[in-house]
Amino acid sequence: MTGDPTDTTVIVDCDVATMIGGWGEIRDAAIVIDGERIAWVGPRQELVPPAGSMVRSAEGRWITPGLVDCHTHLVFAGDRAAEFERRCQGASYEEIAREGGGILSTVRATRAATEDELVDAAAERARWSVRRGVTTVEIKSGYGLSLDDELRLLRAARRVGELVPVDVTTTLLAAHTLPPEYARDRDGYVRLVAEEIIPAAAALGLADRVDAFCEGVAFQPDEVAIVLESARRHGLRITLHADQLSDLGGAALGARFGADSVDHLEHTSLAGIRALAAAGTVAVLLPGAFLALGETQHPPVDLLRQHGVPIAIASDANPGTSPVGDVPLIAVLACRLFGLTPLEAVAGLTVHAARALGLGAEVGEIAPGRRADLAVWEVSHPRELAYWIGGDLCAATWYRGRPVWDRAG
Numbered sequence: 001m002t003g004d005p006t007d008t009t010v011i012v013d014c015d016v017a018t019m020i021g022g023w024g025e026i027r028d029a030a031i032v033i034d035g036e037r038i039a040w041v042g043p044r045q046e047l048v049p050p051a052g053s054m055v056r057s058a059e060g061r062w063i064t065p066g067l068v069d070c071h072t073h074l075v076f077a078g079d080r081a082a083e084f085e086r087r088c089q090g091a092s093y094e095e096i097a098r099e100g101g102g103i104l105s106t107v108r109a110t111r112a113a114t115e116d117e118l119v120d121a122a123a124e125r126a127r128w129s130v131r132r133g134v135t136t137v138e139i140k141s142g143y144g145l146s147l148d149d150e151l152r153l154l155r156a157a158r159r160v161g162e163l164v165p166v167d168v169t170t171t172l173l174a175a176h177t178l179p180p181e182y183a184r185d186r187d188g189y190v191r192l193v194a195e196e197i198i199p200a201a202a203a204l205g206l207a208d209r210v211d212a213f214c215e216g217v218a219f220q221p222d223e224v225a226i227v228l229e230s231a232r233r234h235g236l237r238i239t240l241h242a243d244q245l246s247d248l249g250g251a252a253l254g255a256r257f258g259a260d261s262v263d264h265l266e267h268t269s270l271a272g273i274r275a276l277a278a279a280g281t282v283a284v285l286l287p288g289a290f291l292a293l294g295e296t297q298h299p300p301v302d303l304l305r306q307h308g309v310p311i312a313i314a315s316d317a318n319p320g321t322s323p324v325g326d327v328p329l330i331a332v333l334a335c336r337l338f339g340l341t342p343l344e345a346v347a348g349l350t351v352h353a354a355r356a357l358g359l360g361a362e363v364g365e366i367a368p369g370r371r372a373d374l375a376v377w378e379v380s381h382p383r384e385l386a387y388w389i390g391g392d393l394c395a396a397t398w399y400r401g402r403p404v405w406d407r408a409g
């Protein structure tokens, strides 16, 4: 406690899901916030309000930890709606690629945009999330694919965190796809990533983590290993896109490098799951991409449960394969498409997502000492977050101890 009563707020008239050991339900609860941190949470009848504190009523609503979107590609220019329309008309991926579509069309548009344009567009997308209870968001680069462009995307991501009341974790994903100028020199591009882009991003403090797309259509495990070695050498944490379209052993590769999380995992084998469990790596499932791509291979949820691998879920918000603008909807998709329970889905957007970003001691639960990042919901129980297919359930969002959005204005 700071001891300054003017900086202490007590929220009452609320039910709380702390997300500790399950829902962690406390009916008729109170939350004491001291500065940016939670000082106390418990039944209101046990509350001893600090003298001089400001009391606010949540008018009987439910409060959960602020949501954590632990996998996004929010910094990009343009969109792929016209390409989606072509696919709906029956065009194949090959035809769309011949017409100039696909991921490289986003790379072209992003390279052509100024940093300010990228910041404005990404900040607007982050504001959509704040209005839906999100207080922490991970943002990857990956549409620049050159030293200057990747650094520009990371700088843009950092600036989003200064403009919008949301905590931003930045992830360098230069190993997303091969840029056209290196189409005949894969080794050269992997060297550029490992020997120039990662060291520069680390030296400038622009990246918290490094990611790579380990997949037949992207980078092979031996190429990914070179990238991850460099990340480790430069003191950056690691995450990985793995086993989405095929099993290249990406989960085990990520686990070997001590990844915070390995993401997608539709094709992960039992050996991969055992490796995740042994390493304490979080499995991040991305049902938006599964839906948008019309995938049929489900991630091995039962095996992840059996081996005690924590499961997080995320929007994977990106213009090509997961144009998701509604983070709570991901909880619905995780239940309907992957068979998660509502508790698993909400834990996947809070406590486990925080852990996936290495922020488990900071956010994701409502407990003394955690950051006072909260989402206030107009529901009769938070399981409704995984039930309504769309809707307007978020009543308010608190970030670092302050209300930063309120539906009532």
Ligand SMILES: [Zn+2]
Pocket (backbone or CB within 6 Å): 071, 072, 073, 241, 316
């Ligand atoms: Zn992704």
